[in-house]
Amino acid sequence: MDVWDIVIRMVANAWYPIHYFRLSFGKSDSLFDIVIELQSITGIPIDADIENICDVLGNRINDNRIKSKLRILTFNVPYRFLRPWIDTSDDREMVFRSQTFENECLYSIHKEETEFYIEINPVWDTYLHNHYNILSDFAYWNLAQFLQVRNPNVPAISNKLIKPATRDSLSNQHRFWDTVIELGGTIHCIYTGRELHRAEYALDHFIPWSFVSHNLLWNLIPADNSINSSKGDKLPDLSFYLPKLVQLQRHSICVCVNANKTFKVLEDYLSLGYTVQELANMSDDRFMDLFERTFKPINQIALNMGFETWK
Structure with missing residues (x-):
């Protein structure tokens, strides 16, 4: 899985709650500022669909202004997520040790001059497919909790995570x-x-x-x-x-x-x-x-x- 595709989809998923509902991701999270700046650079509508956002950013990935913003999202988290399996804070060592799937870690990181991708460990394949809905709901539940703390006075946080396919007819x-x-x-x-x-x-x-x-x-x-x-x-x-x-x-x-x-x-x-x-x-x-x-x-x-x- 190309890391650039992953961070583009991160931006696309955060696009609607940030632009349309003005939800704060907290001062220490860089995603909010990145989404705001990318909208200014690209002119993508604030209510654009996720796939349209992915297409525009993917087609313009070689634009230095866009790539420099996306690159921020490739720091820290891809490496820190593997810490339960591989106990090191050295990113280079994390890359090397993950490629042996040490302790059956979830994925390996491959970072070279022209390529930057992760590979899912095959031993996790059945688990991820069988429990996809549970994992997805768990992620959205924790995202709702995360945003509610940072937006304590905002109503209906759970309704503001995903753009609805259609609005009620009234x-x-x-x-x-x-x-x-x-x-x-x-x-x-x-x-x-x-x-x-x-x-x-x-x-x-x-x-x-x-x-x-x-x-x-x-x-x-x-x-x-x-x-x-x-x-x-x-x-x-x-x-x-x-x-x-x-x-x-x-x-x-x-x-x-x-x-x-x-x-x-x-x-x-x-x-x-x-x-x-x-x-x-x-x-x-x-x-x-x-x-x-x-x-x-x-x-x-x-x-x-x-x-x-x-x-």
């Missing part, structure tokens, strides 16, 4: 808001003030999905179709838009409760600590206070992570 949420419009009358976009009609609007994640990584109803709001492209992954100005969000959310809840309409997505409000009936019975001030206590900490943490405010 069809159930659309049905909810269509019913609100049908029963409660026309509503207005909190951003543009334009009238929104049934099935003629976009659903906007008030706090960006790239931070919250969920589709809970209390963070989703009908919006003019132009908003998603302009607002993108930016944060709304809470001082201006949160009262508008609260008013529309309260309106939607009261419409459904008064009409005795039930939707499974209404269970999303339980994560705020209240049933929809309890929310409908709240005073305006208490309802506003609940949403302020919910959104202000989330918004501040996102700001601290580098998310920009959209006005």
